[in-house]
Amino acid sequence: MVDNLSYLTIAKAVSLLKSKKLSSVELTGAYLEKIKLSQPILNSYITILEQEALVKAQIADEKYSKGTNGILEGIPLALKDNLITQNIRTTCASKMLNNFVPPYDGDTSAKLKQHGAVLLGKLNMDEFGMGSSNEHSFFGPAKNPFDTSRSPGGSSGGAASAVASSSCMAALATDTGGSIRQPASFCGVVGLRPTYGRVSRYGLVAFASSLDQTGPICKSVEDCAILLDAISGYDKKDATSVNIAKADISEISQNSAPLKIGIPDQYLSDDLDQEVGESVESAIRHLEKAGHSIQRISLPHSKYAIAAYYIIVSAEASSNLARYDGIRYGLNEETAENFDQLFKQNRNQGFGEEVKRRIMLGSYCLSAGYYDRYYSKAMKTRQLITEDFNTAFNSVDIIVTPTSPTTAFKLQEKQKDVLSMYLADVYTIPPNLAGLPSISLPCGYDKKGLPIGLQMVGRAFDESTLLSLAQDYEKKTKWHKKKPEVPDAV
Amino acid sequence: MTISKVETAKTAELAKLSFSASELTAMTVELKTILSYMNKLDELDTDTVSAKSIPDTPTVLRDDTPMRSLTPNQVFLNSENMAQFHFIVPKVIDLKNESE
Numbered sequence: 001m002v003d004n005l006s007y008l009t010i011a012k013a014v015s016l017l018k019s020k021k022l023s024s025v026e027l028t029g030a031y032l033e034k035i036k037l038s039q040p041i042l043n044s045y046i047t048i049l050e051q052e053a054l055v056k057a058q059i060a061d062e063k064y065s066k067g068t069n070g071i072l073e074g075i076p077l078a079l080k081d082n083l084i085t086q087n088i089r090t091t092c093a094s095k096m097l098n099n100f101v102p103p104y105d106g107d108t109s110a111k112l113k114q115h116g117a118v119l120l121g122k123l124n125m126d127e128f129g130m131g132s133s134n135e136h137s138f139f140g141p142a143k144n145p146f147d148t149s150r151s152p153g154g155s156s157g158g159a160a161s162a163v164a165s166s167s168c169m170a171a172l173a174t175d176t177g178g179s180i181r182q183p184a185s186f187c188g189v190v191g192l193r194p195t196y197g198r199v200s201r202y203g204l205v206a207f208a209s210s211l212d213q214t215g216p217i218c219k220s221v222e223d224c225a226i227l228l229d230a231i232s233g234y235d236k237k238d239a240t241s242v243n244i245a246k247a248d249i250s251e252i253s254q255n256s257a258p259l260k261i262g263i264p265d266q267y268l269s270d271d272l273d274q275e276v277g278e279s280v281e282s283a284i285r286h287l288e289k290a291g292h293s294i295q296r297i298s299l300p301h302s303k304y305a306i307a308a309y310y311i312i313v314s315a316e317a318s319s320n321l322a323r324y325d326g327i328r329y330g331l332n333e334e335t336a337e338n339f340d341q342l343f344k345q346n347r348n349q350g351f352g353e354e355v356k357r358r359i360m361l362g363s364y365c366l367s368a369g370y371y372d373r374y375y376s377k378a379m380k381t382r383q384l385i386t387e388d389f390n391t392a393f394n395s396v397d398i399i400v401t402p403t404s405p406t407t408a409f410k411l412q413e414k415q416k417d418v419l420s421m422y423l424a425d426v427y428t429i430p431p432n433l434a435g436l437p438s439i440s441l442p443c444g445y446d447k448k449g450l451p452i453g454l455q456m457v458g459r460a461f462d463e464s465t466l467l468s469l470a471q472d473y474e475k476k477t478k479w480h481k482k483k484p485e486v487p488d489a490v
Numbered sequence: 491m492t493i494s495k496v497e498t499a500k501t502a503e504l505a506k507l508s509f510s511a512s513e514l515t516a517m518t519v520e521l522k523t524i525l526s527y528m529n530k531l532d533e534l535d536t537d538t539v540s541a542k543s544i545p546d547t548p549t550v551l552r553d554d555t556p557m558r559s560l561t562p563n564q565v566f567l568n569s570e571n572m573a574q575f576h577f578i579v580p581k582v583i584d585l586k587n588e589s590e
Contacts, residue, residue, distance in 0.1 A: 310524065332569075357520060383539050
């Protein structure tokens with residue numbers, strides 16, 4: 001029997017499986033039991049693969065017996081439902097793709113298979129990754145295990161909710177403007193967005209191609225490092241995949257060497273929730289005591305990041321989502337007199353409100369007469385933001401900020417105010433525009449008992465330093481040990 | 491600069507979406523709010539800045555080698571409207587007008 005899934009990490013589980021103190025069938029069975037209890041309450045999953053997972057677990061146990069196991073052999077993981085999985089429904093939480101069964105595996109899904117992971121299921125999300133609350137899902141929102149009346153964050157809300165509630169050991173998710181780190185922050189787990197180009201986007205259903213990136217959400221920094229190592233690497237099927245050596249994760253468990261840590265003046269602003277600010281300040285003092293030097297830095301163009309980001313992602317989304325006509329795949333439930341009518345009917349019925357809003361915004365910004373005013377201006381602003389980071393990294397090794405200005409908000413709290421939802425991504429968007437790696441890890445709890453996240457941003461392709469500092473902080477603090485008490489469904 | 495209801499309707503046509511009159515009004519109001527926030531970028535002088543495309547990563551092209559593609563069965567697996575390995579769509583060419 002598996003007594004306590006809450007504290008079992010990939011690193012520990014692999015060791016138990018290797019020494020035959022635990023079998024993958026037992027482990028997978030324990031997670032499937034947990035999912036049965038949590039799913040009616042948290043709605044973290046869109047598709048649960050009970051039979052397939054148990055069959056794979058049995059194969060994994062045989063491989064351990066023969067000594068032919070992969071590095072993730074028998075480890076029960078789950079994937080955000082915008083990562084393409086062969087012969088397994090992949091919906092992007094959209095009515096448009098409700099019945100879509102991909103005939104191929106994406107690069108990350110193929111790599112997990114190759115390493116022997118057990119796939120428990122596909123996770124809930126905001127439709128096509130567009131949202132910060134998981135409320136824009138055709139399948140209803142996932143819930144926050146720390147308070148089920150609150151959002152788990154978005155768009156990877158299902159992934160963070162599932163990891164935090166031990167409904168999977170770890171998950172792969174995607175991050176365009178903060179969709180890994182903000183949910184990780186809201187649910188008290190660790191989320192890593194790798195450098196753009198580090199992990200292949202082949203088989204990540206495109207939302208905004210110049211920003212989308214796959215990364216892990218886990219219970220520990222070490223598990224994030226293990227999964228990063230498993231999924232990163234050059235892929236000739238993705239033209240923006242970078243042919244560079246993998247991040248060296250072999251020494252991240254050593255104490256981090258003294259680093260220069262930059263704190264952007266602009267980030268600890270009036271808009272920041274007081275309790276979040278205090279926790280982040282406390283974490284910064286902790287890092288200083290641990291021997292790192294702290295210095296104030298300036299990222300003067302960050303205040304323009306949200307405006308630039310929402311123009312760029314909406315423009316790219318309007319272009320990427322133009323492929324959904326319902327003819328070759330996707331929703332096609334109407335008969336129409338002509339092609340134009342068919343196209344519109346399928347898109348009108350297949351897309352949710354937020355997706356339509358972004359397609360409209362993007363189409364407007366790219367339309368004749370507005371391209372220079374909006375899209376070109378946003379891309380120039382993106383350049384200025386990148387230059388700010390380049391300047392900052394001349395004098396510091398890591399930049400530390402809050403992950404989100406608040407803790408988890410109530411479901412429906414921001415649904416009517418679109419702009420206020422967009423502003424929730426204020427800290428996670430700037431590093432994404434510059435393509436930099438960043439991680440969110442727990443650094444405290446507010447008076448309501450809700451988790452607070454600390455964001456660390458590193459130089460491009462220097463995930464090693466990032467993970468090393470994050471693990472050092474995690475080892476010396478207790479925040480990651482607090483687990484939610486999710487009531488059982490029965 | 492702001493968006494009018496006529497421009498929203500024109501954008502919907504470009505985006506291949508259609509809205510009822512009340513939806514169009516609501517969408518116009520929402521886009522106005524968002525675009526007025528985007529106008530914040532007007533504060534920045536970007537005349538001498540070159541537009542950034544994607545993060546500074548070289549674009550890599552793969553070798554032009556033949557690879558196995560999807561089988562017809564796989565290609566048509568997700569189509570709700572197909573016959574004999576063809577996608578069924580409304581008639582695109584109007585033969586009557588063609589002949590005139």
